Amino acid sequence: MPKRNDLEHKALSHIANTGGDGILQSDLWRQLGASSREGSRVALKLENKGLIRREKELCEGRWTYRLYPKRKPASINSIADCPCLTCAENLRCGSWGATSPNDCEKLTEWILQQSGIVGMSPQGDS
Numbered sequence: 656m657p658k659r660n661d662l663e664h665k666a667l668s669h670i671a672n673t674g675g676d677g678i679l680q681s682d683l684w685r686q687l688g689a690s691s692r693e694g695s696r697v698a699l700k701l702e703n704k705g706l707i708r709r710e711k712e713l714c715e716g717r718w719t720y721r722l723y724p725k726r727k728p729a730s731i732n733s734i735a736d737c738p739c740l741t742c743a744e745n746l747r748c749g750s751w752g753a754t755s756p757n758d759c760e761k762l763t764e765w766i767l768q769q770s771g772i773v774g775m776s777p778q779g780d781s
């Protein structure tokens with residue numbers, strides 16, 4: 656039987672890689688070679704740490720849990736249109752230089768767009 660911390664780490668890694676589909680608790684423990692009792696303890700611990708979410712699911716006539724990651728792995732797509740990637744100032748840009756991310760309008764605008772702040776209509780505006 657794997658050590659508990661090792662099992663937690665492996666379980667979290669497996670769950671994180673399922674993305675939005677999640678994984679049935681019983682399938683996960685089977686894949687990791689753990690008992691369902693040990694697996695249930697680890698799932699509760701991960702949930703209490705706020706790392707996963709458990710949702711009750713009826714599977715083949717029995718109630719079980721499907722485990723979902725709370726955080727999804729970062730994707731390269733999330734920065735694909737960042738202005739820094741194609742900026743002519745890229746090599747000279749830094750907190751030490753004349754151009755800096757600290758006061759770059761292009762970068763600030765992009766970050767605000769990503770967060771949904773830019774493009775939202777003001778409250779009461781219809």
Ligand code: SF4
Pocket residue numbers: 738739740742743744745748749754755756757759760761762
């Ligand atoms: S922070 Fe602004 S100036 Fe610097 S590389 Fe990014 S887009 Fe270019």
